[in-house]
Amino acid sequence: MAQTVRHAGATGAPAGTEQVRRQNTGLVLRSLRADGPATRTELARRTGLAKATIGTIVAELETGRAVTEGDATSPSVSSGRGRPGRPVTLAGESxxxxxxxxxxxxxxxxxxxxxxxxxxxxxxxxxxxxxxxxxxxxxxxxxxxxxxxxxxxxxxxxxxxxxxxxxxxxxxxxxxxxxxxxxxxxxxxxxxxxxxxxxxxxxxxxxxCAALAEASHGVATDVDDSLYLTGTIGIGAGIVRDGAIVRGGSGFAGEVGHMPVGDPAALCGCGRLGCWEASVGLRAMLAAVRLDEHATPLRTAMAVAERAATDERTRAALEVLGLDLGRGLATLAAILDPSAIVLGGYFVPLGEYVVPAARSVLAERLPTAELHLPEIRLSSLGIHAAxxxxxxxxxxxxxxxxxxxxxxx
CATH class of the missing domain: 3.30.420.40 (ATPase, nucleotide binding domain)
Known part of the structure; x- marks a missing residue:
């Protein structure tokens, strides 16, 4: 059986009625995704919707193969007095x-x-x-x-x-x-x-996108406020506040790679001098350790990490990069006050060489460090986070x- 995707306004129902129905359906889906399977009674309690409304929504979602409801052979879930209910589970494999x-x-x-x-x-x-x-x-x-x-x-x-x-x-x-x-x-x-x-x-x-992935699948699932930093040729930030992306007035929040906190003599890809990514971006790192770029940032960083394990000059260059990284992070943390800072991309394989220096600068330069020092975490999602x-x-x-x-x- 195939499926048809209908966008808002594609039915003949009155606009108000159709909008409410869609909103209620979305509410049920979000509850199942965030909090797991539940009986119809439990879903009514979670969402505040009437049990009859929940019944209608569950039936429609089951027909659309978005959910499954336990049959007679499925484990039952107690929802208080009366017979145990059957769990509704988010499916949607198709x-x-x-x-x-x-x-x-x-x-x-x-x-x-x-x-x-x-x-x-x-x-x-x-x-x-x-x-x-x-x-x-x-x-x-x-x-x-x-x-x-x-x-x-x-x-x-x-x-x-x-x-x-x-x-x-x-x-x-x-x-x-x-x-x-x-x-x-x-x-x-x-x-x-x-x-x-x-x-x-x-x-x-x-x-x-990467910040959203870390907040839903990665190392930032336990906090509501986090800062994600890309580690590719360019450096950008994703800001998550209360589980949602912060976009700013023009939608451009997070263009931190072009903050003027880098080496003032370093030329950035944007044509300006002194951008942060000109000091801590992938190619800046490669120039510092004198290695060529590989097929992807991850493979490149793995090659650098392999050399750093036996080469003191490479480790020293990465420590300097970590200090530059920490200076920028301190500026961002002072403004945004994240609970966690997640480093992605090429930073991950080089974490043991870069993070200690970045952490020390963050603790030294962040005015509120004694009250709250954001934890620096390495992405668990690899190059596919975005x-x-x-x-x-x-x-x-x-x-x-x-x-x-x-x-x-």
């Missing part, structure tokens, strides 16, 4: 969000189902020979992965692309990505055309009730 990432030297794809299970992970190197990357490799990867999912009986609800740069308010256009050489590129439209108009696509900043967060973003409309999943013959 409902997919597709996350994509494009960077200077690689493209990546991650697909997750409605329950947050990862079904596809793929990375491809991009050889640009010193030229700005095109979208050709991204489009090829996206269409290959989507076609494979569809052939496997899955429904790709939507796609989100993570990019290392500023994204316009429309969530579709890359306003400025200096490391990609993109300015005003309509990435979402290009992908939707490749998808034959059957998969709505949005664009978001890579650090925002694509994973993009996949979560792609399912947003399902969890808000903006789309309805209906079975078709």
């Amino acid at each position: 409902i997919i969000g597709l996350g994509l990432e494009v960077n200077v030297d690689y493209v990546a794809a991650v697909a997750i189902d409605l329950a947050g299970r990862v079904t596809v992970v793929e990375t491809r190197s991009v050889a640009t020979a010193g030229q700005p990357p095109s979208t050709r490799e991204l489009v090829e990867l996206a269409t290959d992965v989507r076609s494979s999912l569809i052939a496997d009986g899955r429904t790709v609800v939507s796609a989100t692309v993570a990019v290392p740069g500023l994204v316009a308010h429309d969530g579709r256009t890359v306003s400025w990505a200096p490391n990609l050489g993109w300015d005003g590129r309509e990435v979402a439209a290009e992908l939707e055309e490749a998808f034959d108009g059957d998969c709505p696509t949005t664009v978001d900043n890579d650090a925002n 694509a994973l967060g993009a996949a979560e973003h792609a399912l947003t409309d399902v969890f808000t009730g903006a789309v309805t999943l209906s079975p078709t013959a």
